Amino acid sequence: MTAESAFIASLRAIATHPAARDLADDCAVLQVGAETLIITHDAMAEGVHFLPGQDPADVAWKLVASNLSDLAAKGARPLGVLLGYQLSEDDARFAEGLRAVLSHYDVPLLGGDTIAANGAQVLGLTALGLATHRPVPSRSGARPGDTLWLTGPIGAAMLGLEALQEDPAAIAEASLAYRRPQALLAEGQQLAPLVTAMMDISDGLLLDAMRMAAASDVTLAIERAAVPIAVPEPRRDQALRWGDDYQLLFTLPAGVHPPCQAQQIGMVQQAGLHPLVLDGTAPTGRLGYEHG
């Protein structure tokens, strides 16, 4: 058990409120009067979640988009965000990116806090949204017989990061997928009434699929060749294990077709020996980006 997983286990022991059922699920789901509030908080650190020296405007974009992606996976309509900001070298540029991403998604900045501290910059963002469909999709609802889908190709963020590392100065279309990920809010809202389970792929398809399988107590059987990829074929296995793409992974009852662009990549089976099988066998090695 890593330090992080030990700490998360102790947090889970504390987080016994029904709204926190989704502590493993990135979002809390809270009934407020007649409305269902979806809340998520993600932190990002320089050197871990973004590159030292990376354009602060891109960092702001990713901070907001990755949190909105958590809301997208719940079919939520965003209400606003709160920012925890550690001052750095180019705060004005961060503010520019923040303005751009909030305006792109038409999401208001509601508040937050700024602090001065030494060391690697640490940023936090809380995003709030309202459920557009109840029950709110979770990662735990996949049932044997369901079909397994992905909204779009993975691996684009991997290529983007490589482009950025090769030439940080270039204002590069090539790195756009890594620098400015998209939160699939419209797709999440279209899918919410239909899916049995849904989550966003932030840490890698195989790792996140494993999490969905564990939460749903099923086996997910993925057909390797059916997974849409944004990379050359020889790098397919790498793309399946790379994060930051923020596509939606979801399950549908057999015979139900998605109302948005998506590709069927496998099936849900009764829980077997392995929670995840790729072309019939359990994938080995690193499955994605493990935190901590």
Next chain:
Amino acid sequence: MTAESAFIASLRAIATHPAARDLADDCAVLQVGAETLIITHDAMAEGVHFLPGQDPADVAWKLVASNLSDLAAKGARPLGVLLGYQLSEDDARFAEGLRAVLSHYDVPLLGGDTIAANGAQVLGLTALGLATHRPVPSRSGARPGDTLWLTGPIGAAMLGLEALQEDPAAIAEASLAYRRPQALLAEGQQLAPLVTAMMDISDGLLLDAMRMAAASDVTLAIERAAVPIAVPEPRRDQALRWGDDYQLLFTLPAGVHPPCQAQQIGMVQQAGLHPLVLDGTAPTGRLGYEHG
């Protein structure tokens, strides 16, 4: 203009949503169906908001209590908190303090995020609550003729910090006020229907009173000797400028008496030459803890 105030100014230019009217006010106020949601996010950094080597359980306590104090100033009933946690040396001890403070205030942990990063530990907490009275108290409602009140003595946290710095190892009652501040949630809810303005004193009485005066466009006239202090008389002026006590500062219409323990410390006047006068003259020098 400091880097922080420049950044905050740029944030304010972005935060144009009506719910963010309180961006200067520590909390956002958001209508959700028939309910009024109060949301606040505070960040704390090692070496700035808490001492390097300080007991992580105390750090957890202060992180939660200071955010709940923001809710108290709005008369809100807490719904829960989300934690942004940077892993450190004794995460288990942090979890113990977190459990203690959440159980003390009967507030659930709803979710959050943990990250591993280098450098000073940075923590974030988002607290959500529901308004118990509308309109929700703000710091901008003080009117000339109102009376100015404080819920209790200030300076206790200053003494507590000194005790802790002298002897970090002692499990000291003496440092309790600094290590485990109290959020005056019950008082805030009792006061909310009566006050014209309210805020918590986190950065020092004089500095925070100045902020209330500016937000309300009035002059606050404080009678120096009337301010309740927890320190020896010679240190009165210091206590008036010290933070971390989390008492509530509020204004009442003339003739209205507070339903909880409180001391009248002055009056609200028409906006004059100075936003704040202490025994008739503008206080000079540092008024409190200025961030950044």
